[in-house]
Structures are given as structure tokens and as C-alpha cells.
Amino acid sequence: MSKPVAEPPDSGESRWPIRPLHLTLIGLLYLVFSLLWLLGGDRMLILWAGGATPPLLVEMLKDLLVVSAGGILLYLLLRVYGNVVRLRINQVQDLRLARIEEQARRTRDALENRVRERTAELLAINQTLEQQVAARTQVEIALSDSEERFRQLAEHIREVFWVYGIAEERLLYVSPAYEEIWGRPVQSFHERPLDWIEAVHTDDRQRVYAAHLARQQLGRLDEEYRIVRPDGAIRWIRDRGFPVRDEAGYIYRIAGLAEDITAHRLAEDQLRRQQVELAQMARLRLAVELASNLAHELNQPLAAIVAYTQAGLALLRQDQADPRALTGALDAVVHQGLRAGEIIRHLRDLVQKHPDARTALDLNALLRAVVHYAQLELRQANVVLNLELADNLPPVLGDDIQIQLAALYLARNAIEAMQDAGEPRRLTIRTTLQDSGMALVTLADTGHGFSTDTADRLFQPFFSTKPGGMGLGLSVSRSIIESQGGELWATPNPDCGVSFHFILPIYGRRHE
Amino acid sequence: MNESPPTVFLVDDDPAVRDAVGLLLRAGGLTVEGFANAAEFLATDAVRRPGCLVLDVRMPEMSGLDLQKKLRNDGCPMPIIFMTGHGDVPMAIRAMKAGALDFIEKPFSGELLLTRVYEALTIDARDRCRQAQREAAATRLSRLSPREREVLDRVADGQYNKTIAAELDISISTVEIHRRRAMEKLEATSIADLIRTLALANDQAAR
Numbered sequence: 001m002s003k004p005v006a007e008p009p010d011s012g013e014s015r016w017p018i019r020p021l022h023l024t025l026i027g028l029l030y031l032v033f034s035l036l037w038l039l040g041g042d043r044m045l046i047l048w049a050g051g052a053t054p055p056l057l058v059e060m061l062k063d064l065l066v067v068s069a070g071g072i073l074l075y076l077l078l079r080v081y082g083n084v085v086r087l088r089i090n091q092v093q094d095l096r097l098a099r100i101e102e103q104a105r106r107t108r109d110a111l112e113n114r115v116r117e118r119t120a121e122l123l124a125i126n127q128t129l130e131q132q133v134a135a136r137t138q139v140e141i142a143l144s145d146s147e148e149r150f151r152q153l154a155e156h157i158r159e160v161f162w163v164y165g166i167a168e169e170r171l172l173y174v175s176p177a178y179e180e181i182w183g184r185p186v187q188s189f190h191e192r193p194l195d196w197i198e199a200v201h202t203d204d205r206q207r208v209y210a211a212h213l214a215r216q217q218l219g220r221l222d223e224e225y226r227i228v229r230p231d232g233a234i235r236w237i238r239d240r241g242f243p244v245r246d247e248a249g250y251i252y253r254i255a256g257l258a259e260d261i262t263a264h265r266l267a268e269d270q271l272r273r274q275q276v277e278l279a280q281m282a283r284l285r286l287a288v289e290l291a292s293n294l295a296h297e298l299n300q301p302l303a304a305i306v307a308y309t310q311a312g313l314a315l316l317r318q319d320q321a322d323p324r325a326l327t328g329a330l331d332a333v334v335h336q337g338l339r340a341g342e343i344i345r346h347l348r349d350l351v352q353k354h355p356d357a358r359t360a361l362d363l364n365a366l367l368r369a370v371v372h373y374a375q376l377e378l379r380q381a382n383v384v385l386n387l388e389l390a391d392n393l394p395p396v397l398g399d400d401i402q403i404q405l406a407a408l409y410l411a412r413n414a415i416e417a418m419q420d421a422g423e424p425r426r427l428t429i430r431t432t433l434q435d436s437g438m439a440l441v442t443l444a445d446t447g448h449g450f451s452t453d454t455a456d457r458l459f460q461p462f463f464s465t466k467p468g469g470m471g472l473g474l475s476v477s478r479s480i481i482e483s484q485g486g487e488l489w490a491t492p493n494p495d496c497g498v499s500f501h502f503i504l505p506i507y508g509r510r511h512e
Numbered sequence: 513m514n515e516s517p518p519t520v521f522l523v524d525d526d527p528a529v530r531d532a533v534g535l536l537l538r539a540g541g542l543t544v545e546g547f548a549n550a551a552e553f554l555a556t557d558a559v560r561r562p563g564c565l566v567l568d569v570r571m572p573e574m575s576g577l578d579l580q581k582k583l584r585n586d587g588c589p590m591p592i593i594f595m596t597g598h599g600d601v602p603m604a605i606r607a608m609k610a611g612a613l614d615f616i617e618k619p620f621s622g623e624l625l626l627t628r629v630y631e632a633l634t635i636d637a638r639d640r641c642r643q644a645q646r647e648a649a650a651t652r653l654s655r656l657s658p659r660e661r662e663v664l665d666r667v668a669d670g671q672y673n674k675t676i677a678a679e680l681d682i683s684i685s686t687v688e689i690h691r692r693r694a695m696e697k698l699e700a701t702s703i704a705d706l707i708r709t710l711a712l713a714n715d716q717a718a719r
Contacts, residue, residue, distance in 0.1 A: 296570065296597030300526045303595070303618035307532035310622030314539035329535060336528055379575065 160258040164241070166216060166251060171196075181237070181260045183229035201226035201234065219243025219251040224261065236265040297343050301336035308333045358484065360395035360507040361403065363439055367429055370407045374415065381415045381425065388430040396439045396504040398484040403504065406477040406488070410443045410500045413474065417447030417498065438486070438503040446497040450490070458490055477502075518633045519543045519563035523553050523579070524595065525571045529618070533566065533595075533625070540626045542633075550574035550582075559588050562640055564613075564632035566625070569596040569603060577603065580610050589639050591632035595620070649712035655697045663690040664698075668707055 154161045154175040160182075161175040174186050188195040200208045204225035215221040221241030226234050241256035308329040315321045315329075371378075371385060378385055396403075411427065418425040428444040450458065459478045481488040481502045488502040520542050524530045530546045537544045543563075547553040549571055565583075567576040574582075580592055594607050594615045604615040613635070614628050656664065659680075666676045673691070677684045700706040 292598045292600075299597040299618040300529055303597075303620065304526070304528040304532040306619040307529070307536040307622060307625075311532065311535035311539040314536065314622065318539070325535075329532075332528065332532060336532075339528070375572075379578065 158260070162256050162258065163244075164215075164254040164256070166253065172253070178258075181235060181258070182227060183231060183233075199227045199229070201228055215241055215254060219254050221254070221256060234262075235260055236262045294343070294347060298340055301340040301343075304336040305333050305340075308336070358397050358399050361398050361400050362393075363396050363403075363431055363441065363504065364389040364393055366400060366404055367407060367431065367441065370404055370411055371429065373408055374411045377412060377415050378427070381419055382423070383415055383418055383425040383427050386426060386428040388428060390431045390433055393431055393433055393439060395507040397507040398486075398504050402480045402484060406480040406502070407441065407443075409474070409477045410502075414443050414445035414447065414498075414500070417445050419447075421447045421496075433506075434503065436503075437506050437509040439506055440501060440503050442499050442501045444493055444497060444499040446493075446495075449492050449496060449498050459488070516561050517543050518637065519545055519558070519561060520566055520629055520633075521545050521547065521553060521558050521563055521590075522566045523547045523550060523571070523576070524566075524568040525549055526568070529568070529595075536622045536625065537566075537629065540622075540629075542626075542629065550576075550579040553579070554582075559583065559586070559590065562633075562636055563590065564629060564636055565590055565592045566629065567592055567594050569594055569600075569607070577607060577610075580607065580612065584610060589636075589643075591635050593625070593628050593632055646712045646716035649698075649709045650716040652698045652709065653713040656694055660690045660694040660697070663687055664694045664706070664710075667691055667694075667703070668710055 154173075155177075157175070158177055159175075160178045161173070162171055162178075163173040164170070165172045171189050174189055176186060178184070178186050182196070182199055184195060184199060197205065197209060197212070208223055208225045211221055211223045219241070220243065221239060223240075224236065224238045227237055228234055237258050238261045239256060239258040241254045243251040244253040244255050246252045312326050312329040312333075315325060367389065368387070371387065377383075411429070414427050418427070424446065426446045428442070430442045430444070432440040432442070434440050459474050478488045481504070484504060486502055486504040488500065490498055490500050493499055520537050522530060522534055522537070522544055524533070524546075525548055527548070530548070534544045534546050545558065547556075551574060553559075553565075565579075567579060569576040576594055580594075583590060583592075591613045592607075592611070593613050594604075595618055596603070596615065597618050607615050613632050616624060616628065653661075662680060663676060666679070671679075673684050673687045677687045680687070695701075695706060698706060698709050700709055
């Protein structure tokens with residue numbers, strides 16, 4: 001006995017869960033009533049069948065009424081109660097539903113809130129991300145700008161810029177100037193990392209390779225070497241490297257610059273050559289001077305010979321020849337002829353003994369000879385000479401002609417410096433033996449001296465404070481003295497004028 | 513006053529050259545005195561005697577050029593012939609500019625030296641003669657009285673006696689007397705003679 005139950009469409013539970021009970025109760029009531037009726041049924045049936053006596057019928061009706069009324073009442077009660085219960089149930093259910101709905105709503109709201117929050121969060125994150133992306137882009141732009149600048153710099157400087165990676169054991173970057181200077185493609189580095197060493201001149205290769213190894217240890221490099229270009233041309237390179245450290249302070253890269261110093265080198269070589277030429281020129285000048293001196297020496301006996309002979313001839317022609325006078329003249333001619341021969345022999349000895357070689361020299365004697373050459377100039381300039389030559393000065397090692405030349409230049413320079421200076425004009429030439437095993441020569445004048453400005457340039461070629469001066473004397477003198485293992489320098493005197501000093505190694509002592 | 517004969521003063525530090533050149537000059541009939549250096553020469557009275565100098569350029573202490581300079585500064589007109597052992601052109605130029613008669617290179621021919629020396633002696637003699645005339649003129653001029661000198665200066669200027677008399681405020685006859693006496697004192701025989709004497713005396717005064 002089941003009754004169709006209206007199922008709430010939206011709920012799995014029975015909307016009326018009490019109904020079967022309710023029907024069962026009513027059924028039971030009817031069963032009880034039926035049993036009661038059966039117990040008194042014959043009366044009722046009689047009543048029912050044959051018009052029962054009214055009292056009984058009334059009785060029966062009354063019972064039935066009572067029972068029905070009771071049943072109805074019960075029914076009503078039950079109904080009401082059922083409704084009430086149902087209402088209650090409904091209410092409860094509604095409440096529950098409402099509660100569920102509420103809960104659901106709340107959940108939904110919460111969800112929605114969370115979604116909203118999350119969305120906002122996401123939006124914020126997105127925004128941040130966007131900002132970050134924007135910033136990043138800017139950084140990238142800046143980076144690429146700086147990279148561009150670096151590239152422009154690296155690729156347009158005449159020097160080769162390179163970066164060497166210690167861990168990578170190869171050059172990470174080489175600027176394009178490499179191609180121009182080395183005459184080899186930069187690409188070759190990636191294919192053959194040792195390409196560069198092959199370009200180094202064979203004479204320099206070992207040294208450069210050693211420097212390259214040292215570079216990896218020290219992070220530093222400063223080498224000058226030659227390279228041979230594929231076309232066979234030789235270029236001089238100055239290669240310098242500097243360590244690049246990571247945050248921990250370890251050298252992980254070496255950055256460097258290699259520049260083409262060929263022109264510089266050539267200029268230096270040319271200057272050196274010029275100096276040598278100048279020294280040769282100066283040597284020639286001294287030789288001419290010596291020759292002129294020699295001519296004077298030779299001309300004396302020659303003049304005497306000619307004069308004696310002509311006097312003799314004159315006497316003979318005049319027919320008053322005193323044989324004694326003639327004999328005397330002829331003796332004198334012989335004597336003067338021998339004297340001339342002596343001069344020439346002496347010269348030959350001098351030339352053969354010192355054919356441009358460094359020998360033991362008596363510096364004091366040499367300076368006296370120089371003073372002799374400068375005698376005329378000293379007199380003309382009205383200069384008083386002080387010779388303060390050290391006693392027992394051991395011989396020095398040097399080429400006498402060269403040193404004479406330098407000393408003569410210095411003496412002349414001193415005399416010229418005093419030409420316009422006031423009196424007294426004094427040139428002091430001093431020799432001293434130094435503890436260092438060098439002989440020191442000082443030429444002190446009382447001239448104008450020099451300003452600190454010109455002090456640096458004194459020894460530069462073509463620098464002169466004298467009108468008409470070539471500016472070569474001091475630079476040539478310095479190169480001469482240095483070629484003899486000495487040094488030449490100048491100091492201002494405390495009162496007035498300048499002192500030029502040069503040192504020369506003592507003969508027979510070891511010098512570096 | 514020129515008692516000593518013209519002499520060649522030879523200054524050279526080389527004794528052989530001194531001896532040889534001396535012999536050569538003597539063979540040429542000249543009187544020669546030799547000196548080893550400039551100081552030795554200056555120590556004598558040679559400077560004042562007639563003659564000429566034969567000088568070596570390169571000598572210790574005082575060179576030939578220095579001696580030439582000193583003599584010129586002292587007003588000595590003695591002609592100088594330089595001898596040099598090496599042909600130094602700038603030095604020769606300096607010597608010639610300072611009035612040297614010649615600059616000859618050793619070794620030289622005896623003839624050249626002799627020619628130059630004779631030339632030098634002639635010049636010296638002429639110079640000395642002129643000097644003597646100048647000195648004589650100056651001496652004679654100094655004998656005049658101031659008035660005579662005033663008159664004579666005007667006569668030399670070509671003024672007439674009349675003008676001179678008016679200018680000096682004296683009579684013409686007085687002018688004539690002064691003029692005659694002055695002419696006598698100057699040993700002048702004509703106006704031209706008088707003017708020459710005056711010029712010589714002026715030259716001397718200018719020295």
C-alpha cells in the first residue's frame with residue numbers, strides 16, 4: 001500500500017515522510033472501528049439490513065457518529081497535526097533549505113569574494129608583471145644601448161679590444177680592428193684559437209707565448225712584439241691586458257688593448273738613426289778640426305823649410321854667400337823636414353792605435369787637449385779657465401775622439417752661454433773619482449743658466465736658446481756619452497750659471 | 513827724429529819659423545827683429561820705431577789678432593802682415609777689416625812676403641812722413657799769438673783785409689802786420705801754402 005508521493009523536484013528527500021505512517025494510523029483506526037463494529041455488528045447490520053429499531057439505530061448511529069466523529073476528529077486532528085507536522089517539517093525543511101541556501105549563498109559569496117580577491121590579486125600581479133616587463137624592457141633597451149655604445153667604441157677604435165675568458169681558455173671577443181691590423185679575419189679566432197700566436201714574428205713568438213701564459217696567472221700583460229701579416233708586412237704591436245674580477249674577487253677574464261705602434265717605433269728608430277748620423281756628423285766636424293790642427297802643425301816646418309831655402313837661394317844669387325850661413329840654413333831645412341815627418345808619424349800612430357775603439361784614456365790629458373782646442377774661443381769670449389783635475393785619476397774606458405768631441409761641445413756651450421753674461425766669466429772644468437767606480441767630469445759656467453722650463457728640453461735635438469743655434473750639441477753630446485756607457489746631465493749652480501756633468505766608467509772595472 | 517832704420521818686427525812662437533823667415537828677410541836686405549810672443553814685442557820700444565809687423569795668428573797667451581787690436585786701440589799705425597798656419601777665412605776677414613795689410617798662408621813664397629814687407633815699409637814711411645809734417649805744422653801754428661791766429665783764420669776763410677779790420681775793430685795796416693808775421697812764423701810762402709799747413713795742423717789736432 002503505497003501512495004504516490006509528490007516528490008519535490010529539487011530535493012532527493014521525501015517531502016512527505018510522515019504520510020505512510022499517517023495512512024497506517026488511519027487504516028488502524030478503521031480496523032479498530034471495523035473490529036468494534038463487527039463486535040456489535042449484528043446490530044448494526046440489522047439496523048443496516050432491516051430497519052433496526054430506532055433507539056438501537058440511534059445508538060448505532062450514535063456510536064457510528066461517535067466513532068466517525070472520533071475518527072473524523074482523529075482524522076482532523078491527525079490532519080491538522082499532520083499539517084502542523086508537515087508545516088513544521090516544511091518549515092524545518094524550509095529552514096534547512098534556507099540554511100543550505102544561505103550557506104550556499106554564503107559559500108557563493110565567499111567564493112565570489114575569493115574570486116574577486118583572486119582576480120584583484122591576479123590583476124595586481126599582472127600589473128606588477130607588466131611593470132616589471134616594462135622595466136625589463138627598458139633595462140634591455142638601456143643594455144642594448146650600452147652594448148651598442150660599447151660595440152661602437154670597440155669596433156671603431158684603432159686599437160684591438162679583446163676579452164679573454166680564463167675558464168674558456170680562449171678569446172671571447174676581439175674587436176674588428178684586428179682584421180685591419182693583423183690582416184686576418186676575426187672569425188679565425190673561433191675556428192683556430194691559436195691563430196694569433198701564429199701571426200707573431202718568429203723572433204718574438206717564444207717571449208710572447210711566455211707572456212701569454214703569465215697573463216693567465218697574473219691577469220696582467222704588457223708586451224711589445226712584431227706580427228707578420230699575411231701579406232708579409234711587419235707591424236709592431238703593444239699589447240696590454242688588465243684583470244677583470246668577479247664578485248668573489250677571482251680573476252675570470254682579462255680585458256686588453258692591442259695597438260699598432262709601428263709608426264711610433266719607426267719614428268723612434270728614425271730618431272735614433274738621426275742621432276747616430278748627427279754623432280757621425282759631429283765626429284766628422286771634429287775630424288776636420290783635428291785635420292786643420294794638423295795642417296797648422298805641418299805648415300810650421302814647411303814654412304820654415306821654404307823660408308830657409310829661399311833665403312839660401314837669395315844669398316847665393318846675391319853672390320855674397322857665407323858658407324856658414326848656407327850650411328846653417330840647409331841643416332835647418334833637414335831638421336824641419338824631419339820634424340814634419342815626426343808629426344805625420346805621430347798622427348799615423350794615433351789613428352792606428354785607436355781605430356774607433358774604446359781604450360784606456362787619461363781623462364785629464366784629454367780635457368787639457370780639449371781646453372787647447374777651445375783656447376781661442378775662451379780668449380775671444382774673455383773667459384777665465386779653472387782646471388781642477390783630480391790627482392791620480394785612474395784611466396777611463398772610452399773612445400777618445402768621441403769623448404773629446406762631447407767635452408768640446410760642452411766647453412763651447414759653456415763659453416757661448418757666458419757671451420752676454422757679466423764679468424767675471426769663469427769656466428771651471430773639474431774631474432772627480434766617484435765611489436761608484438765612475439769618473440765624474442763637471443763643466444761649470446757663470447752664464448745665464450736655464451729656467452726649469454727649458455731644463456727638461458735641454459737635451460732634446462733641435463732645442464736651442466741661442467740665436468742661430470742648431471740645438472744639436474747637447475743632444476749629440478748626451479748620445480755620445482751614453483754610447484760610452486756614461487751619463488750626461490745638467491744642474492743649475494747655486495749662484496749663477498749651469499754645471500754639466502758626465503760620468504764615464506773607470507777602465508778595468510766591471511760595470512753593468 | 514827717425515834715427516833707426518826701418519825694421520821688420522817678426523812675432524812667431526815657432527823658433528824655426530822665426531829663424532827661417534828672419535834669414536829670408538835679412539837676405540832681402542832688411543833689418544829684422546824677432547820676438548817669441550806679443551808680450552815680448554810690447555815690452556820694447558819697437559812700437560814707436562819705423563817698420564812693420566809680421567805676425568803669426570795663432571800664438572799662446574795673446575794671439576796675433578789680439579795684438580793687432582791692442583795696437584790699433586793705442587793709436588799705433590804700424591802696418592801688419594799676418595801669417596797663418598791654416599786658412600781660416602773668418603779670421604782673415606776679421607784681420608783685414610781691422611786694417612791688416614795682408615793675410616798670407618804658410619808655407620809662402622819668399623817673394624810674396626818680401627813684396628808685402630817692402631810695401632808695408634813704404635806705407636809706414638809715408639805715414640811717418642805725413643805724421644812728421646802734421647806735427648811740424650802743429651808746432652808752427654802753436655807759435656802764433658792769439659791775434660795773429662784770429663787774423664790768419666779769416667785770411668784762410670778768404671776774407672779781405674778790410675773786412676777783417678772791421679770785424680776785429682782794428683786798422684787795415686794792423687791786419688797787414690799780423691798777417692805778414694803769421695806767414696813768417698808758419699814759413700808759408702803763399703796763401704795755398706798757408707792753407708795746407710793749417711789743414712795738416714788741424715789733422716794733427718784731430719788725432
